[in-house]
Amino acid sequence: MDKINVDNTQASPTSEATPPLGGGGIGIIRYGAGNIFSLTAALDRLGIAYGMIHNEADFEQFDRYIIPGVGHAGAAMQKLQHTGLVPKIRSLTKPVLGICVGMQLLTQHSEEGDAQLLDLVPVKTLRFADSAEYKVPHTGWNRVYPEKENKLFANIPQGSHFYFVHSYFIEYNGAYTLSSTTYNNKFSASIWLDNFYGVQFHPEKSGTYGETLLTNFSKI
Amino acid sequence: MLSKRIIPCLDVKDGRTVKGVNFVDLRDAGDPVELAWNYSNQGADELVFLDITATVERRKTMVELVKAVARQINIPFTIGGGINEIADADALLNAGADKISINSAAVRNPALIDELAKAFGVQFVVIAVDTRSTGNKNIVHLNGGRLPTERETLEWILEAESRGAGEILLTSMDHDGTKAGFDNGLLKTVNDAVHIPVIASGGAGSVQHFVDVFEKTNVDAALAASVFHYGEILIPDLKNTLQQNSIEVRMV
Numbered sequence A: 001m002d003k004i005n006v007d008n009t010q011a012s013p014t015s016e017a018t019p020p021l022g023g024g025g026i027g028i029i030r031y032g033a034g035n036i037f038s039l040t041a042a043l044d045r046l047g048i049a050y051g052m053i054h055n056e057a058d059f060e061q062f063d064r065y066i067i068p069g070v071g072h073a074g075a076a077m078q079k080l081q082h083t084g085l086v087p088k089i090r091s092l093t094k095p096v097l098g099i100c101v102g103m104q105l106l107t108q109h110s111e112e113g114d115a116q117l118l119d120l121v122p123v124k125t126l127r128f129a130d131s132a133e134y135k136v137p138h139t140g141w142n143r144v145y146p147e148k149e150n151k152l153f154a155n156i157p158q159g160s161h162f163y164f165v166h167s168y169f170i171e172y173n174g175a176y177t178l179s180s181t182t183y184n185n186k187f188s189a190s191i192w193l194d195n196f197y198g199v200q201f202h203p204e205k206s207g208t209y210g211e212t213l214l215t216n217f218s219k220i
Numbered sequence B: 001m002l003s004k005r006i007i008p009c010l011d012v013k014d015g016r017t018v019k020g021v022n023f024v025d026l027r028d029a030g031d032p033v034e035l036a037w038n039y040s041n042q043g044a045d046e047l048v049f050l051d052i053t054a055t056v057e058r059r060k061t062m063v064e065l066v067k068a069v070a071r072q073i074n075i076p077f078t079i080g081g082g083i084n085e086i087a088d089a090d091a092l093l094n095a096g097a098d099k100i101s102i103n104s105a106a107v108r109n110p111a112l113i114d115e116l117a118k119a120f121g122v123q124f125v126v127i128a129v130d131t132r133s134t135g136n137k138n139i140v141h142l143n144g145g146r147l148p149t150e151r152e153t154l155e156w157i158l159e160a161e162s163r164g165a166g167e168i169l170l171t172s173m174d175h176d177g178t179k180a181g182f183d184n185g186l187l188k189t190v191n192d193a194v195h196i197p198v199i200a201s202g203g204a205g206s207v208q209h210f211v212d213v214f215e216k217t218n219v220d221a222a223l224a225a226s227v228f229h230y231g232e233i234l235i236p237d238l239k240n241t242l243q244q245n246s247i248e249v250r251m252v
Helices: A006-011 A037-046 A056-061 A073-083 A086-091 A207-217 B032-042 B058-072 B086-094 B104-108 B111-120 B153-163 B184-193 B207-217 B235-244
Strands: A026-029 A050-053 A064-067 A096-099 A107-110 A121-127 A138-146 A160-166 A168-171 A177-182 A186-193 A196-199 B005-013 B047-051 B077-080 B099-102 B125-134 B137-142 B147-152 B167-172 B198-201 B221-224
Touching: A026 A037, A026 A056, A037 A207, A037 B058, A050 A056, A073 A086, A073 A107, A121 A186, A138 A186, A160 A207, B005 B032, B005 B198, B005 B235, B032 B047, B032 B058, B032 B235, B047 B058, B058 B077, B058 B086, B077 B125, B086 B099, B086 B111, B099 B104, B099 B111, B104 B111, B104 B137, B111 B125, B111 B153, B125 B153, B137 B153, B147 B153, B153 B167, B153 B184, B167 B184, B184 B198, B184 B207, B198 B207, B207 B221, B207 B235
Parallel strands: A026 A050, A026 A064, A064 A096, A096 A196, A107 A121, B005 B047, B005 B221, B047 B077, B077 B099, B099 B125, B125 B167, B167 B198, B198 B221
Antiparallel strands: A121 A168, A138 A160, A138 A177, A168 A186, A177 A186, A186 A196, B125 B137, B137 B147
């Protein structure tokens, strides 16, 4: 991974693009899908530096990236394509964390809008089956079970609760599922391939374990 | 396994909580953020803020409240009260609200549900229904249960679901304030009929009432106000008892 000299980038008081809490932190990729107030509030509480990414040049200021997102995966992918940032995102070698629909964008394809996605992790995003017993959206706190050793889940016990709200899920895959959750089926609560990570739940709304996960990501 | 959610509800006016609260250790019992933080620490799974501000400045005060909560609180929250149009919802979403709750505005203009779901996703749209039994029918009421409508409760809930409601907050006005338990009969009927989460509200007086509502109706969540505000039920005790009754809950 490329090292950038955080302190030097930060030292220039004239840099317009300097994030409020200092460079070298997390760059949040802005593409018009979903509000990020709660995410940035969580990062503020945790003292994690962050800033916004609007164009290709902005990427260089940061050590790692978050792709946020709520709503419709197909529509989110269209918006992302509109920014022209897709080739850059695909080429990233620093850690990337997709949250909720931002995670789904990392997969090959979503049944939501029959959309081709970034295909950075070779798994698919599927719709929950209609069921009288299992309501959709899957809304609330569910237990998450890490399946691999990874710093993202450091200090987070097996079976910790995280907050989910989603109608589409990423299939379970032994190779790429980092942690799993069970609703009417077992699915990926998080995925991981190389520097790309995704979480289906909302760490910024998941109590202290959610905050632990965000802190862990800031140190990966 | 998905946990059953416990949701304290806070009434807010002009940015301050209005119902009396007698927690010890509170610096300012009227500060909704401090209260919210307390509940979150005790293990509340989610919070509902009902804004009853009546001034022309209401949207501004709601947005300020939502921002203040979102800055400090690390669990999801819903805001309801006086949301009449897309612009209201948009402002609240951008201030950090996870969901909005719509009541009268949806009954008066059901197409608002479709518009909100399309604009923000079904997960953002909670339809609050105040119901009262009149003879053998359950009828939707407005204005805190004072104003009856023409709508039969289950029929309205099914319409709301088909239009894009992501969740139903069902308050039984017959049970609300009685502390005699939730309206398990109606709640079971509604919960069995819909495919979206249902929050039970109205009538909580004891820990056993929460056990009953989850065992008898299988609703997704239970909401209460005064029993939490006055410390009659402490959330950790409540969750311990639910867990002892093999009801899946999130312990903190």
